[in-house]
Amino acid sequence: MSKGPNYAGVMQQTVSSQNLIESEAELIVRILNGQRECYYDLVAPYQRMVYVSALSVLRDEAEAEDCAQESLIKALCHLKDFKGESKFGSWLVRIALNEAKMRRRKLRPALYESLDRPADCNNHEETEYVPQVLQDWREIPSEALERNEIREALENAIKQLPDIYRQVFILRDLQEYDTADTAEILGVSEAVVKTRLVRARLQMRDLLTPVVRNSKLLSREAFKRGRNPWL
Amino acid sequence: MAMTCRELWQEVSNYIEGTIAPDLLGEVEAHLAYCRFCSAVVDGVRNVVVLVADERVFELPIGFGERLKKRLENEF
Numbered sequence: 043m044s045k046g047p048n049y050a051g052v053m054q055q056t057v058s059s060q061n062l063i064e065s066e067a068e069l070i071v072r073i074l075n076g077q078r079e080c081y082y083d084l085v086a087p088y089q090r091m092v093y094v095s096a097l098s099v100l101r102d103e104a105e106a107e108d109c110a111q112e113s114l115i116k117a118l119c120h121l122k123d124f125k126g127e128s129k130f131g132s133w134l135v136r137i138a139l140n141e142a143k144m145r146r147r148k149l150r151p152a153l154y155e156s157l158d159r160p161a162d163c164n165n166h167e168e169t170e171y172v173p174q175v176l177q178d179w180r181e182i183p184s185e186a187l188e189r190n191e192i193r194e195a196l197e198n199a200i201k202q203l204p205d206i207y208r209q210v211f212i213l214r215d216l217q218e219y220d221t222a223d224t225a226e227i228l229g230v231s232e233a234v235v236k237t238r239l240v241r242a243r244l245q246m247r248d249l250l251t252p253v254v255r256n257s258k259l260l261s262r263e264a265f266k267r268g269r270n271p272w273l
Numbered sequence: 274m275a276m277t278c279r280e281l282w283q284e285v286s287n288y289i290e291g292t293i294a295p296d297l298l299g300e301v302e303a304h305l306a307y308c309r310f311c312s313a314v315v316d317g318v319r320n321v322v323v324l325v326a327d328e329r330v331f332e333l334p335i336g337f338g339e340r341l342k343k344r345l346e347n348e349f
Contacts, residue, residue, distance in 0.1 A: 078349045082342055089341070090333045097331060107334050111341055115348065173282060178313045179320055196330055215325045240286050246325075247317035254320075 066130050074122055081118050088131050089114075091217050092138045098212040099142035100149075101201045109145050113138040132219070132227050139209070139227070171241040176251045192254065199249035203242055210235055211242035276300040281311050289319045 069084045085092075092113055097106035117124075117137050124133050200208060200216075213224040214235070221239075225232045276297075281304050287293040288301050305312050324330070 078345070081349075082338075082345060085341075086338065089337060090328075090331070093333055093337065094331050103334065107337060107340075110337075111344060114341060115344060118345070118349070170279070171282075172279075173314045175310060176313065176317070178309075179317045192324070193330055196324055200325075200331075211325075215322055216330065218326065236286065240283060243286060243318045243321055244282060244314070246321045247314065250321060250324075251317050 063129075067126065070121060070124065070130075073118075078118070081121075084130075085114050085117070085134065088134050091131055092134050094212055094216060095135045095138040096142040098200075098209050099139060099146055099205070105145065105149065106142070109142050110138060113141045116141065128226060129223065132223055135213070135217070135227055171244050173244045174248045176248065179247075179251045179254050195250060195253040199246055199253075202249060203245055207238050207242035207245065210238040211246065214239050215243070276304045278304075278308060278311055281305075281308075282314065285315060285318050288315065289322060 066084060069080050072080050073084065089110070093106055093110040096109040096113065097103065100106045100109060113134070117134055120137075124130065128136075200211065203211060209228060210224060213219045213227060214221070219227065221232045221235050225235045228235070281301055284293055284297055284301055288298075293301065305315065
C-alpha cells in the first residue's frame with residue numbers, strides 16, 4: 043500500500059524532470075539551428091519507448107524496429123512542429139503509434155481492418171471482464187524475470203491482448219505514463235484509460251498465472267514458511 | 274452492504290497503486306479478508322504490474338541505436 047507522499051523524493055523528481063525538459067529544449071534549438079548531429083542525443087532516452095509503442099500495434103519485432111526507426115527519422119523532419127505543448131516523449135510516442143497504425147493497414151489490411159473501427163472498440167468497452175478462477179500465484183516477481191521463459195510468456199501475453207487494452211497497458215504499465223498522459227496520447231478520456239487498464243491487467247493475470255504455475259517457479263521459501271500456494 | 278467481487282475488480286488498479294478512495298479501502302480489505310478468489314486476483318495483478326515494469330521486458334533489439342545513428346548520418 044502507499045506509504046504516503048515522500049516530499050523529498052517528489053521534489054527531487056520534479057527538479058530532475060525540469061532539468062530534462064530544459065536540456066531537451068536546448069538540444070531542440072541547436073538541432074533546428076542546423077546541428078543535426080545532436081539529434082541522436084535528444085532521442086536516445088526514448089528509443090525503447092518508441093520501439094515498444096510500435097510493437098504494441100504491430101506485434102512483430104522486425105516490423106516494430108523498422109517502424110520505430112522511421113518514426114524517429116520523421117520526428118526529426120517535423121521537429122519544428124513540436125511546440126512543447128506536450129512532453130517530448132509523448133510527442134514521439136504519438137508519431138510512432140500513428141506510423142505503426144498506418145503500416146498495419148498497409149501490411150495486413152484484411153487481418154486488421156476491423157481493429158480500428160470505433161464500433162469494434164465499443165463492443166470491447168461494453169463487455170465486462172470476469173477474471174478466471176485460477177490457482178494462486180505467489181511467486182516473487184523479480185525472481186521470475188531471471189527466467190527467459192517468463193519474459194517470453196509476458197511478451198506473448200501482451201501480444202494476445204485486444205488492441206485497445208494492449209496500447210493502454212503498454213503505455214501505463216510498461217512505459218509508466220500516468221493516466222492523463224496516456225489519455226492525451228491515445229485521444230481518449232482518463233475514465234476510458236482507467237477502465238481499459240483494469241481489464242488489461244485482469245486479462246494479463248489470467249494469461250500469465252497458468253504459465254508461472256506450470257513453470258514450477260514457486261519460491262522454495264514460500265514452502266519453507268509453510269504457506270500453501272494453492273487455493 | 275458489503276462490496277461484491279465485481280465491485281472489487283473495478284477497484285483493483287486503484288488498490289494496488291494506493292490511490293483508492295479512503296472510504297473504499299476498508300471495504301476492499303474487508304472483502305479480501307474472506308474472499309480467496311479476489312485475494313488471488315489482487316496478488317496476480319500486482320505481480321503482473323511489477324513484472325512488466327522491468328526493463329528486461331521488450332528490450333530494444335541489439336544494435337538498434339547504431340542502426341539509427343547510421344541512418345541519421347546517411348540521410349541528413
